[in-house]
Amino acid sequence: MKIVVIGATGTIGAQVVDALSAKRHEVIRASRNADTKVNLDDPATIRALFETVKDVDALVSCAGNAAFKPFSQLTDADYQLGLRSKLMGQVSAARIASEHLRDGGSITLTTGVLAMHPIRGSASVSLVNAGLEGFVRAAALEMPRRLRINAVSPPWVKETMVKLDMDPAAGLSAADVAKAYVAAVEGSQFHHLLLAQFSRGAEDLLLRAETSSMRCPACGAQMVLSGSIATADLQDTHHVFACTTCGLSYFNRGHIPVNGRAVI
């Protein structure tokens, strides 16, 4: 496949490029400073990219900025940054890509753990991530020409935690996170939408989980039932399955992958 990766030089993006290249895909590396220039904050540059690079099968975005600051210090400009860059930048990229991708292609955006697990300082980032997840769920219903749209929701990445002087033990390596993007690009079984997120401590899962007949869409290993989430309608329980090897988790109903929900 011919795949445009926006954010190709970043902590996550560089691993996504490596993982896709290792699978013999043709990868176009894009960012503000990469060889293929694009600025998510400026839709004209996204249009220019797709008018220059033709016959693209998939768009992956691992980019977009938002301000992480205490609530009382977040300014209008801070909120505008997240809305313009990470939220509307990726929404614009998805809209423009949907006009240019080849039939049956895919769009994969990046949200993040803070959508579902906010922490102090994350108000603006959580707003943007949750907005993206809502957009992807809804847009998936109307994708033209058999296009699929997915979002990967990474947890804290080990390499980022090291840069921020945090203990990286609880994080997942960027190389492992990249597996979710590969699954989203290659995984035709997801139909329209997969919000993938990695659970931590995949090795623990075997100790307390029920095995299932499912295979991990990212690495093919055994998946286990790692939890259940009841919805407002108590008859409608979503099961969360997790891979025992790479930790990819996702919601699943009746052992058949369904159009997605974010998972923990």
Ligand SMILES: NC(=O)c1ccc[n+]([C@@H]2O[C@H](COP(=O)([O-])OP(=O)(O)OC[C@H]3O[C@@H](n4cnc5c(N)ncnc54)[C@H](OP(=O)(O)O)[C@@H]3O)[C@@H](O)[C@H]2O)c1
């Ligand atoms: N790292 C984590 O722990 C983590 C966890 C959850 C979610 N995420 C999300 O994952 C995404 C990538 O994170 P990361 O840690 O890999 O970031 P990163 O290391 O800072 O890399 C960001 C990448 O995006 C490009 N970029 C930045 N702004 C851009 C723009 N306006 N237009 C086009 N490209 C742009 C950068 O290249 P240029 O500077 O050349 O443009 C770079 O290639 C972010 O949206 C982040 O919120 C990260």
